[in-house]
Amino acid sequence: MRTGGNNTFYIHTFGCQMNHADSGIITALLQQEGYSPAESEDDAGIILLNTCAVREHAVDRIENYLQHLHGLKKRHKGLIVGVAGCVPQFQRQDMFSISPAIDFLAGPDTYRSLPLLIEQVRAGLKPAAVEFDSAETYEGIDPVRQGSISAFVPVMRGCNNMCAFCVVPFTRGRERSHPFSSVIGEVRQLVASGYREITLLGQNVNSYCDPEEGRNFAALLDAVSCEAPKQRIRFSTSHPKDISEALVRTIADRQNICNHVHLPVQSGSSRMLGLMNRGHSIEEYREKIALIREVIPGVVLTTDLIAGFCGEEEEDHQATLELLSDVRFDLAYMFFYSERPGTLAARTLEDDVPEAVKKRRLQEIIDLQNTISEELYQGTIGTVVEVLAESESKRSSQQLMGRTDTNRVVVFDREHFQAGERLHVLITSATSATLIGKPLHSGIHLS
Numbered sequence: 001m002r003t004g005g006n007n008t009f010y011i012h013t014f015g016c017q018m019n020h021a022d023s024g025i026i027t028a029l030l031q032q033e034g035y036s037p038a039e040s041e042d043d044a045g046i047i048l049l050n051t052c053a054v055r056e057h058a059v060d061r062i063e064n065y066l067q068h069l070h071g072l073k074k075r076h077k078g079l080i081v082g083v084a085g086c087v088p089q090f091q092r093q094d095m096f097s098i099s100p101a102i103d104f105l106a107g108p109d110t111y112r113s114l115p116l117l118i119e120q121v122r123a124g125l126k127p128a129a130v131e132f133d134s135a136e137t138y139e140g141i142d143p144v145r146q147g148s149i150s151a152f153v154p155v156m157r158g159c160n161n162m163c164a165f166c167v168v169p170f171t172r173g174r175e176r177s178h179p180f181s182s183v184i185g186e187v188r189q190l191v192a193s194g195y196r197e198i199t200l201l202g203q204n205v206n207s208y209c210d211p212e213e214g215r216n217f218a219a220l221l222d223a224v225s226c227e228a229p230k231q232r233i234r235f236s237t238s239h240p241k242d243i244s245e246a247l248v249r250t251i252a253d254r255q256n257i258c259n260h261v262h263l264p265v266q267s268g269s270s271r272m273l274g275l276m277n278r279g280h281s282i283e284e285y286r287e288k289i290a291l292i293r294e295v296i297p298g299v300v301l302t303t304d305l306i307a308g309f310c311g312e313e314e315e316d317h318q319a320t321l322e323l324l325s326d327v328r329f330d331l332a333y334m335f336f337y338s339e340r341p342g343t344l345a346a347r348t349l350e351d352d353v354p355e356a357v358k359k360r361r362l363q364e365i366i367d368l369q370n371t372i373s374e375e376l377y378q379g380t381i382g383t384v385v386e387v388l389a390e391s392e393s394k395r396s397s398q399q400l401m402g403r404t405d406t407n408r409v410v411v412f413d414r415e416h417f418q419a420g421e422r423l424h425v426l427i428t429s430a431t432s433a434t435l436i437g438k439p440l441h442s443g444i445h446l447s
């Protein structure tokens with residue numbers, strides 16, 4: 001039996017930070033209409049999957065989860081299952097054929113119609129709301145957030161680029177930015193609510209353009225950091241072509257903007273970047289990296305990489321390894337290419353690198369990157385870092401986990417510290433992904 005009643009809902013979120021932020025918007029919209037969140041899917045009358053279409057693996061996971069929900073629906077009559085986000089936006093009506101468990105579909109621009117869709121299901125329909133709305137930014141909706149330490153603030157949606165491998169232009173539509181004043185208002189509320197860290201989000205966050213006065217992302221970041229001077233400010237994800245000198249100088253000038261830039265490169269070869277339609281060469285990327293390093297002392301860089309994209313030759317792969325060795329990223333999100341239907345690459349390029357070759361190249365990239373990460377992390381042993389404690393460590397209730405402003409994960413003895421406190425930690429050991437240390441003295445309390 002559903003203990004929570006028909007008007008309770010549970011959201012299962014797949015994918016990126018944008019999707020998690022959207023789940024907060026969905027929660028707020030449903031609560032406004034009298035629905036309430038359930039503790040678990042077992043208690044819910046409505047289960048929503050907020051989906052991601054970027055990786056093949058993510059779509060497979062959604063299909064597996066729908067099979068599980070199909071079984072659950074047989075046992076729980078009246079349970080409603082909706083699929084929201086990028087996958088239904090992309091697959092449209094075809095999505096219904098994936099699983100008989102699906103009752104309705106809602107694309108990323110149609111969350112305001114969720115209550116109507118639920119009513120239509122109760123009236124015996126199988127509705128699909130998958131229209132793009134180039135004006136929808138969900139302005140005025142106060143998202144319901146998980147946790148009380150770090151908050152995500154979407155500042156723009158969609159993407160005007162057309163990277164050949166990427167589904168985002170087809171699932172999230174054209175770029176549109178939130179008004180400057182509304183972002184600042186949201187940040188003000190987060191400060192008043194006691195959040196310690198604010199991350200500005202967008203598919204292509206540094207192409208932000210204020211729809212009212214045309215102010216750019218550097219101006220927004222500067223204003224946010226002034227509005228929240230005691231909070232850490234982060235942003236994600238940036239496109240290399242939109243890294244401006246003004247933005248880099250803003251990061252350097254404002255002490256509370258974290259010294260971390262995630263700058264996806266995807267390949268170390270200009271020929272591959274051309275085929276990927278990334279809009280810049282590897283020389284231009286290296287120039288941006290040099291500018292960032294020159295202007296922001298101690299900055300940490302991370303990236304995304306794809307092995308085995310269409311037409312990739314051994315020398316292109318070697319160029320990627322060379323780039324890794326030269327730049328020495330702290331961390332990279334590394335994948336081998338899998339074709340996403342409907343993308344520019346799927347329509348115009350041949351997926352011609354054999355899977356075994358893709359996997360071998362990916363493994364070489366991972367091995368090299370892990371070695372670099374480990375060397376960089378080992379190099380911090382004996383130093384003192386400032387950490388914002390986030391939560392209990394996964395391994396032990398006697399330890400906390402937090403991050404440096406450079407986004408390195410640190411695990412340390414809990415002692416008397418609480419999540420939300422800032423403290424100094426002496427690093428005593430390290431793996432390729434985690435620093436381990438001891439707290440030095442009492443927390444640096446934020447007033």
Ligand code: SF4
Binds near residue numbers: 161168204239
């Ligand atoms: S910049 Fe490229 S990879 Fe990023 S969301 Fe836009 S199309 Fe996708």
